[in-house]
Amino acid sequence: MNQTMNIRVQAPSPSLLQPQAKFFTQRACPCIRVQLEAFANSSLLKTSLVARCSSGWYKTPSIFAERSLKCSAQLEALVTSESQQGSSSEFVGNDKIGVLLLNLGGPETLDDVQPFLFNLFADPDIIRLPRLFRFLQKPLAQFISVVRSPKSKEGYASIGGGSPLRRITDAQAEELRKALCNKNVPAKVYVGMRYWHPFTEEAIEQIKRDGITKLVVLPLYPQFSISTSGSSLRLLESIFREDEYLVNMQHTVIPSWYQREGYIKAMADLIEKELGKFDCPEEVMIFFSAHGVPLAYVEEAGDPYKAEMEECVDLIMEELEKRRINNAYTLAYQSRVGPVEWLRPYTDETIIELGRKGVKSLLAVPISFVSEHIETLEEIDVEYKELALESGIEKWGRVPALGCEPTFISDLADAVIESLPYVGAMAVSNLEARQSLVPLGSVEELLAAYDSQRRELPPPVVVWEWGWTKSAETWNGRAAMLAVLVLLVFEVTTGEGFLHQWGILPLFR
Numbered sequence: 348m349n350q351t352m353n354i355r356v357q358a359p360s361p362s363l364l365q366p367q368a369k370f371f372t373q374r375a376c377p378c379i380r381v382q383l384e385a386f387a388n389s390s391l392l393k394t395s396l397v398a399r400c401s402s403g404w405y406k407t408p409s410i411f412a413e414r415s416l417k418c419s420a421q422l423e424a425l426v427t428s429e430s431q432q433g434s435s436s437e438f439v440g441n442d443k444i445g446v447l448l449l450n451l452g453g454p455e456t457l458d459d460v461q462p463f464l465f466n467l468f469a470d471p472d473i474i475r476l477p478r479l480f481r482f483l484q485k486p487l488a489q490f491i492s493v494v495r496s497p498k499s500k501e502g503y504a505s506i507g508g509g510s511p512l513r514r515i516t517d518a519q520a521e522e523l524r525k526a527l528c529n530k531n532v533p534a535k536v537y538v539g540m541r542y543w544h545p546f547t548e549e550a551i552e553q554i555k556r557d558g559i560t561k562l563v564v565l566p567l568y569p570q571f572s573i574s575t576s577g578s579s580l581r582l583l584e585s586i587f588r589e590d591e592y593l594v595n596m597q598h599t600v601i602p603s604w605y606q607r608e609g610y611i612k613a614m615a616d617l618i619e620k621e622l623g624k625f626d627c628p629e630e631v632m633i634f635f636s637a638h639g640v641p642l643a644y645v646e647e648a649g650d651p652y653k654a655e656m657e658e659c660v661d662l663i664m665e666e667l668e669k670r671r672i673n674n675a676y677t678l679a680y681q682s683r684v685g686p687v688e689w690l691r692p693y694t695d696e697t698i699i700e701l702g703r704k705g706v707k708s709l710l711a712v713p714i715s716f717v718s719e720h721i722e723t724l725e726e727i728d729v730e731y732k733e734l735a736l737e738s739g740i741e742k743w744g745r746v747p748a749l750g751c752e753p754t755f756i757s758d759l760a761d762a763v764i765e766s767l768p769y770v771g772a773m774a775v776s777n778l779e780a781r782q783s784l785v786p787l788g789s790v791e792e793l794l795a796a797y798d799s800q801r802r803e804l805p806p807p808v809v810v811w812e813w814g815w816t817k818s819a820e821t822w823n824g825r826a827a828m829l830a831v832l833v834l835l836v837f838e839v840t841t842g843e844g845f846l847h848q849w850g851i852l853p854l855f856r
């Protein structure tokens with residue numbers, strides 16, 4: 348490179364200048380002269396890059412957009428070759444890579460439980476009201492969260508007073524960052540929770556502050572569901588749509604990854620290890636227990652969750668068979684909430700049935716989530732274990748969640764790296780035309796694909812029928828719901844009623 352290029356880095360304050368200064372001085376070479384200038388009172392809102400070359404000065408709105416400079420090709424080549432040798436900054440070529448891990452979030456203290464539940468039930472992807480009744484989403488969420496919180500609090504109290512989700516997800520983020528760095532892809536890893544801190548909005552603010560140019564969105568749910576990854580992506584899409592910076596930031600989404608070899612192998616490793624703890628491992632029934640979703644999500648809204656879950660279990664069993672592990676296995680769904688029908692078979696009923704059939708050893712495998720949480724630590728380890736022992740099952744084991752298992756984290760890092768060429772590329776819009784059920788794509792494209800497949804949930808019944816029928820039950824349910832809402836409105840407006848007498852209202856004293 349013969350031409351000399353002057354790079355002048357400007358920033359509104361010296362502290363903002365530092366990372367940029369480090370970036371350029373680390374790459375100092377005879378043909379790049381670095382001039383650093385700080386403008387304490389500058390009107391510049393974003394850090395900007397001014398590059399000088401023979402044909403004049405070029406200024407970009409953001410330091411990270413220097414790719415658009417006519418004269419930056421040589422700089423780009425230099426930076427790329429250096430970053431390939433391993434660098435501690437987050438730059439690859441001219442890009443600053445970010446990975447956003449999306450997760451559910453959980454209450455950290457018992458006081459957080461009710462507001463956490465409110466956030467959860469206020470999500471239209473969790474309680475799907477018909478369009479006409481959407482205005483009731485928040486009052487209903489308030490009501491359900493208040494009614495449910497004593498039971499939930501008991502659960503969280505029994506696992507130490509709060510959810511371990513934040514701590515574990517932060518640890519996974521840090522391990523993923525290290526794994527990416529070891530694979531020569533320096534990146535910043537962010538955690539964005541859907542219903543509790545750190546909220547997705549907070550993560551996005553940090554991503555903007557850090558000047559990320561390429562973002563890989565990775566929901567920490569192996570299988571896609573409208574209620575989990577779908578909900579998080581829908582939120583992300585609305586944040587992206589309203590923000591100029593984000594609209595222009597290139598991104599891609601890894602919507603599900605249950606079929607990845609590394610993940611399947613990591614699950615098989617854990618199962619093999621736990622089976623080894625039984626006296627007669629070959630007699631143990633492998634019991635996959637997935638978090639359920641309401642049946643209508645799958646049957647009427649087209650949620651791929653059940654299909655992906657079944658495929659995932661098949662893949663794990665195939666991997667175990669390769670290792671000559673041919674145990675009997677079954678899949679059931681746990682944690683149902685509310686009066687509607689959920690995916691079957693239910694975990695509790697299946698345990699009783701297996702006990703009745705004479706199964707003596709059971710190994711529970713939580714399959715829909717990669718961290719320990721209330722439903723593994725309380726529901727499986729306490730409630731289902733007790734039920735199993737009462738039902739005649741004598742030996743009980745449980746596979747731990749993947750957490751920070753090195754094979755798993757390394758595979759997540761590979762998933763991120765493999766997705767990088769897709770960053771900014773638009774996904775094929777026809778879902779059926781794609782190889783996998785939920786392939787890589789941008790948030791907007793991906794949701795459009797789902798929405799195009801997704802019909803409004805039809806009302807369960809259209810006409811009134813006499814007798815003890817599904818229709819009558821549904822109308823009774825609706826009448827009851829309406830009565831509850833009328834009651835709620837009455838109580839909130841007058842300050843009187845039995846909810847006040849029981850101390851449930853007012854919610855905030």
Ligand SMILES: C=CC1=C(C)c2cc3[nH]c(cc4nc(cc5[nH]c(cc1n2)c(C)c5CCC(=O)O)C(CCC(=O)O)=C4C)c(C)c3C=C
Pocket residue numbers: 451452453454464467472473474495498499510511512568572574575638639640641684715716719720721722
């Ligand atoms: C793949 C995993 C999950 C699916 C699918 C899912 C759907 C779903 N969940 C509820 C209601 C609740 N979920 C709650 C906690 C919770 N849910 C998941 C995962 C999935 N949920 C996790 C990992 C957790 C635990 C978080 C933690 O704090 O450790 C709760 C709160 C706990 C409780 O009160 O039982 C509720 C409520 C619905 C309605 C739903 C699908 C529509």
Ligand SMILES: [Fe+2]
Pocket residue numbers: 638682
């Ligand atoms: Fe849940």
